[in-house]
Amino acid sequence: MELPTEFIQKYQQLLGSESTDFLASFQQPSLNGYRINPLKQDSVSDPNYLNNEKIDYVDNGFFGSVNGKSIDHTAGYLYSQEPSAMYVGEVVDPQPNERVLDLCAAPGGKSTQLVAKMNNTGLLVSNEIFRKRANILAENLERWGAKNTLITNASPDKLAPKFPTFFDRILVDAPCSGEGMFRKDPAAADYWNLDYPEECANRQRKILASAMQMLRPGGTLVYSTCTFAPEEDEQIIAWLLEKYPDLSLEPIKKYAGMDSGMPQWADNNPDLTKTVRLFPHHIKGEGHFIAKLKLAPSDTDKQSQPIQQTTTLPKDQMALFNEFMTETLPQLHFTNLITFGDQLYTLPADTPDLNHLSVIRPGLHLGTFKKRRFEPSFALALTLSAADVKNKIEITEAQWRAYVHGDTLSLQHQLAKGWYLLLCAGHSICFGKVVNQTVKNFYPKGLRF
Numbered sequence: 231m232e233l234p235t236e237f238i239q240k241y242q243q244l245l246g247s248e249s250t251d252f253l254a255s256f257q258q259p260s261l262n263g264y265r266i267n268p269l270k271q272d273s274v275s276d277p278n279y280l281n282n283e284k285i286d287y288v289d290n291g292f293f294g295s296v297n298g299k300s301i302d303h304t305a306g307y308l309y310s311q312e313p314s315a316m317y318v319g320e321v322v323d324p325q326p327n328e329r330v331l332d333l334c335a336a337p338g339g340k341s342t343q344l345v346a347k348m349n350n351t352g353l354l355v356s357n358e359i360f361r362k363r364a365n366i367l368a369e370n371l372e373r374w375g376a377k378n379t380l381i382t383n384a385s386p387d388k389l390a391p392k393f394p395t396f397f398d399r400i401l402v403d404a405p406c407s408g409e410g411m412f413r414k415d416p417a418a419a420d421y422w423n424l425d426y427p428e429e430c431a432n433r434q435r436k437i438l439a440s441a442m443q444m445l446r447p448g449g450t451l452v453y454s455t456c457t458f459a460p461e462e463d464e465q466i467i468a469w470l471l472e473k474y475p476d477l478s479l480e481p482i483k484k485y486a487g488m489d490s491g492m493p494q495w496a497d498n499n500p501d502l503t504k505t506v507r508l509f510p511h512h513i514k515g516e517g518h519f520i521a522k523l524k525l526a527p528s529d530t531d532k533q534s535q536p537i538q539q540t541t542t543l544p545k546d547q548m549a550l551f552n553e554f555m556t557e558t559l560p561q562l563h564f565t566n567l568i569t570f571g572d573q574l575y576t577l578p579a580d581t582p583d584l585n586h587l588s589v590i591r592p593g594l595h596l597g598t599f600k601k602r603r604f605e606p607s608f609a610l611a612l613t614l615s616a617a618d619v620k621n622k623i624e625i626t627e628a629q630w631r632a633y634v635h636g637d638t639l640s641l642q643h644q645l646a647k648g649w650y651l652l653l654c655a656g657h658s659i660c661f662g663k664v665v666n667q668t669v670k671n672f673y674p675k676g677l678r679f
């Protein structure tokens with residue numbers, strides 16, 4: 231690929247003799263990776279996914295590519311992600327039952343990783359400023375089987391007043407000049423110019439100022455980019471430390487091939503070596519910068535408490551939902567029920583007041599109220615295992631292909647009318663409705679292939 235001349239000159243100056251290897255790395259093919267979903271009860275159906283080279287710094291991470299039209303992918307057992315990007319979620323290291331914000335979240339690589347580490351407990355607010363991208367984020371989180379996630383579509387400054395000093399951990403995986411994406415997407419190099427990193431840095435400072443309003447005293451902020459530009463990496467952290475004296479850098483473990491951040495590329499603060507750089511000529515990945523900061527605890531400024539949601543469904547809807555639960559999922563119980571139009575959701579426990587906020591998914595989507603019936607959602611099906619449901623049908627791979635294409639299935643034996651969880655190779659695929667020896671198709675239209 232052809233790199234901009236000013237880009238070459240800039241990194242020759244910054245990296246000196248090392249720039250030869252750095253610049254040569256852009257002529258190498260880009261690297262793919264994927265993570266296996268630990269939230270699912272069983273393992274991948276294609277064992278080849280377990281035989282690839284493991285990524286040593288990531289739980290469940292492997293080098294290799296994912297077939298987007300496989301059962302494993304469509305059922306949410308795999309997430310395709312660039313290897314070095316996977317280290318971000320490891321550094322965030324969220325714990326079960328925490329309140330976590332992924333502020334720039336689409337398409338959802340880091341959010342799926344965070345939700346898995348939280349074991350679907352606590353609250354993850356996964357936010358994306360652009361609506362189209364927020365819808366893709368929702369699709370990816372639903373396929374992954376996320377239950378504790380509130381998906382919002384807001385600019386950081388609109389989100390901040392809703393969650394003052396609220397989060398234990400915040401990830402800002404910032405929009406950046408994307409120099410680490412040049413190999414995957416050479417068009418990104420055409421877009422680059424010498425002033426672009428500074429333009430991105432302006433936006434990053436604004437996003438971080440909003441993030442700081444939402445971080446509780448004693449909370450952790452992780453900032454990451456997929457660019458090498460010091461203006462967007464060390465210099466942003468130097469700015470943060472100056473503007474917020476109660477923030478301090480936390481050391482990040484450096485695995486083989488990872489480099490320390492460069493104090494000399496900012497204000498010479500030696501603490502900047504606590505940040506990490508993943509360079510494509512030193513590790514097997516496209517490149518990343520990650521910093522982890524802690525806000526000093528305070529006795530007076532307590533973490534804000536959510537306003538408790540009190541929700542009661544109208545009697546007729548409650549009866550329809552209870553009927554579905556008794557017939558299909560008698561062992562499960564959902565609380566914090568909330569409707570948006572005719573859509574039913576279960577809100578994560580810690581959710582604050584959502585008024586005047588653009589919400590894409592207020593928690594797990596349970597289904598839709600139709601005239602005199604309740605239709606369970608695809609999202610609900612993907613959080614379930616065979617043991618959760620009263621009625622299930624194990625389908626063959628050929629039937630799975632027909633179902634994801636939008637066809638109805640014919641049954642060889644008579645089954646009672648009602649909702650059944652369809653499973654293929656042990657994976658929950660979708661709900662289907664049995665009527666007269668056929669399974670009616672409820673695979674989401676937008677996901678059929």
Ligand SMILES: C[S@@+](CC[C@H](N)C(=O)[O-])C[C@H]1O[C@@H](n2cnc3c(N)ncnc32)[C@H](O)[C@@H]1O
Binds near residue numbers: 338358360403404
């Ligand atoms: C690096 S990407 C996030 C990748 C994501 N964290 C993942 O792992 O899949 C940055 C995101 O920031 C969003 N973004 C762009 N401008 C923004 C702004 N002004 N404020 C907040 N987010 C913004 C982009 O739409 C993009 O989805």
